[in-house]
Amino acid sequence: MAANPCLFCRIASGEIPATVIFRGEGVTAFRDIAPQAPTHVLIIPDQHISGAAEVTGVHDEMVGRLVRVAAEIARQEGIAESGYRLIVNQGRDAGQSVPHLHVHLLGGAQLRVPLG
Ligand code: 5GP
Numbered sequence: 149m150a151a152n153p154c155l156f157c158r159i160a161s162g163e164i165p166a167t168v169i170f171r172g173e174g175v176t177a178f179r180d181i182a183p184q185a186p187t188h189v190l191i192i193p194d195q196h197i198s199g200a201a202e203v204t205g206v207h208d209e210m211v212g213r214l215v216r217v218a219a220e221i222a223r224q225e226g227i228a229e230s231g232y233r234l235i236v237n238q239g240r241d242a243g244q245s246v247p248h249l250h251v252h253l254l255g256g257a258q259l260r261v262p263l264g
């Protein structure tokens with residue numbers, strides 16, 4: 149079988165190394181390779197889905213899990229109290245560069261606004 153070409157599928161399976169900080173419940177979380185804040189973690193489903201635009205009702209539980217794991221990691225990282233931002237980029241105008249659904253968890257410093 150041909151190798152899975154999706155970068156984040158390969159990180160989820162362990163085929164490509166990353167600083168993984170959580171694995172379980174079909175979710176993997178790892179540190180972003182080019183952090184844009186003191187804490188910058190990506191939370192992904194292990195199963196491939198290209199992005200928010202592909203989410204349907206069958207994904208309700210998984211999407212909830214992504215957000216809950218993000219909140220748990222924020223507590224572990226000590227930023228729950230100071231606050232953090234969760235971001236899902238979808239498509240070209242948002243600058244989505246990896247077509248595998250991922251939630252960015254950013255925090256540990258005052259984050260820039262506006263968002264758009
Ligand atoms: P997007 O722009 O698609 O919302 O976010 C993709 C994120 O993945 C970027 O913040 C980028 O730095 C990160 N990224 C890209 N390639 C790798 C990689 O090989 N390893 C890790 N840990 N992060 C990556």
Ligand code: ZN
Nearest residue numbers: 154157196248
């Ligand atoms: Zn994938």
